[in-house]
Amino acid sequence: MTNSAILTLEDISWQVGSRQILNDVTFDVESGDFISIIGPSGAGKSSLFKLIVRFIEFTSGSIYFEGQDIKNMDVIQLRRCIGYILQEAFMFEGTVRDNLTFGPFLQKKKLDEERMRDLLSHVHLSEEMLDQNASKLSGGEKQRVGIVRMLMNEPKILLLDEITSALDLANVLMVEELIKELQGSMGITILMVSHDFEQARRMGGRTIFMANGKIVESGLVEDVFGHPKQDLTYRFLHGGLV
């Protein structure tokens, strides 16, 4: 574990019954990193995120957030520091404003209107949308509202779990640009799960390729994609592994 790492996973394994879902997963995340976690279906990518925010408990290993073992942290506080955005942006009943104020409401905190408007502009949504019925938004708009909603909690890390998988290509590219802009302007640490390695290529940064619950290869996107060291990685990049 490096001292400057904001998040460290050490030998994380997760077994369900006789099935080994994750096996000795180890990696560090530095503050400000962008890391895409790619791999075929069933690789354990989404499970990894659920373990980090303790939606489920790993069988063995350790996870440290800012040097602290997450099992010793208050789990509510952990989830406010590490924002986990699920694949489908669920919208609560009511308006966009109702959705954006949900996080502060849960914490019984006063709403920071200025921050809300500022974040809205970051994701290219107008203030007029605040009074719109959230259920009537398009898929892309819902995802953007979902991102702002999470950012209202001021998390230090964002975990994006295949948030573009249900979107059309135009919206995928738009959301990707937004994420890059947010990362650049706010310096927030982002981990993004994707089954689409082209997306990882477009996003840049570091990448971790997983298969069968293990990390197969990791490194800078250009290195892993340009010169894959492992046969499994090569096969995934060339469409031979789904």
Add this chain to the structure above:
Amino acid sequence: MASSLTFVSLSWTGIFVGLIIFVSLAKDFRIIKETVSAVIKMLVQLFIMGYVLMAIIYIQTVNDPLSQLFMWAIIAVMLLNAIVTTSQRGKGIPHIRGITALGILAGTFLVLLLLIIAGVAEYSVIGLIPFVGSIVGNTLTKNSQGLERIIAEFQARLPEMETILALGGTIKQATANAERKTMQSIFIPMNDSMRNAGFFLPGAAVGLIITGTPPVEAMIFQCIMFLSWMGGTIISATIVNTLATKQMVNNRTHQINYDVVRSFSPPLHDHDHHDFERHRNHDRHSMNA
């Protein structure tokens, strides 16, 4: 014309069973098998109960302690049947038999105790069994409904719950809507019945009036029964829903118990089946009235 409660008069109402068969065949509703088997079960079980009660009343005249033993045996059978039937609706929830047992026993006996203290029910075969039967029947229906509903709510609201947890909410905040909707679904039909009572005559009042009880007394009795069912329901459903929900989450770590929630059968999307279930439960309630 004085009312006649005989097998002959009962057989006349068999016309309605014939009507169901006719309409079901004509419109392809496919409700014959379920309805006919329910009618047969009802007839057999009610008449067995009737003759058993007659026997116990007779035994009471010659051996009161023995009749009390039989009385408690019948009450035990009623409770056991309610517990087993209700817990089947909660299949997949750990310890569901114990949970429904606690809820139904608490709901039944606390209400019964109040009725005895109030002088409405007396400690005797005729005094206890009808009240227990009625209250247990109601808690069975309501808690069966409640368990089906809480499972459906957890399945349907999983994305909502996960989003709330991800935003740093507690498990209590995440499951609040599911619990609320479940309790509302239990009480809405009951409230509808009470709201409209008087514009229709519930079964208990009807039975008393046609056997000669003055109407106002019959209505007092009916009100007592409505409120007793309400009391039995709130006690039992609160216990059952709270404890069932506890099995589906981890309160300490604010987690959903995915092993339990994902083990439930997929929710039904057959709206016809849901409508029939809803009407069947409503009919049970009317019969209890």
